[in-house]
Amino acid sequence: MKLAIRHSCADFDSYRAARVKSLFNCEDAAAFHLDADLPIEDEAWSIGVIVGPSGSGKSSLGTALWGDDALWRPRWPANAPIIDAIDPAGDFNAATAALAAVGLGSVPAWLRPYDVLSNGERFRAxxxxxxxxxxxxxxxxxxxxxxxxxxxxxxxxAFAKAWRRTQGQAVLLSCHHDILDWIEPDWVFDTATAQFERAAAGSRLRRRPTFDLEIAETGWEHWPAFEPHHYLKLPRMIAAKCYVGTVNGAPVAHVAFSTRPGLVEARACRLVVMPEWQGAGVGLRFLNAICERWRLGENRFGLPMPTLFHTSHPGLCEALRRDQRWTQVSAALFGDNKQRSIESMRLASQRGRMAVTGAGFGGHFRAVQGFRYIGREIGACA
Structure with a gap:
């Protein structure tokens, strides 16, 4: 596919324009020419990138590829949350899956109009x-x-992984080279050098960078940094130990672990991944690593235990169902009687088992789903 970009405008001869031409020896500012040879007519690719500095012709090439109608310009309603605007005629689970796939896993953000989101949230939306x-x-x-x-x-x-599950072709126009390794594109055209690169069949041009997630057992001292990003506001788990995952010292993920009566099973809760790391696949790997430790008895009790985990996040539920190390054990449409829960907690406080908070569980319509971590050996045979 050979593309020839030809733009022109009036050659102004005002005093200031003439002075600029004289000072900088710029006589041909009225014309812009760019020729590009992009051998991409076949359908054996999914993602291409046109990269280069501002003003180098990226947008013009993008328009010349498939016409102006192919430019992605989503229009968002001002009076509706983004969850209503994403494929409104489609399936609810598909909409939430798309949000989770690109790393916009913050449930409160789903309930806000596009105009009030941050730049990062708009990008992912x-x-x-x-x-x-x-x-x-x-x-x-x-x-x-x-x-x-x-x-x-x-x-x-996150986008590249999700887009490759579709049947479409996407061309991304960007000024930044730092994203190329993370996208692993099928081809790249650099407008600054007019160089075209294409991966061989069955391979990628770039190799995605790796990073090490370090896990430490902690108390609740790190929770205030993660709490704003958790979709529930509840008291802290009783007698729980927390785990924090970091990358190069920066906090990335958090989860708390406690036990059920009789020390027969662990219970995990308060799983949070920082927004800037959502979509990297960190959350489930982080949770699995700690659950595996507990399954092997690497905990403060020295006892091997399976782990029970509850969530109402549709994307996380789907991920747990796909993972053979987990099995689903429950699904409740709505919570228990909240007033009964408050009374039970009040009685427990009188026995000295917990402090009075005035809070209670239940009274909602969350479809809470329960999963049990059964481990690598059992899961691999399931």
């Missing part, structure tokens, strides 16, 4: 709509240009 609607061809301009670079890299990786 736009990608979620693209994945949910899955056009056969799409060009995304200014990809990751207005977001923090950490969010850009993880968001790019």
């Amino acid at each position: 736009d990608l979620a709509r693209l994945i949910a609607e899955a056009p056969l061809r799409a060009v995304v301009d200014e990809f990751s240009s207005v977001v923090d670079r950490q969010i850009a890299r993880i968001g790019a990786m």
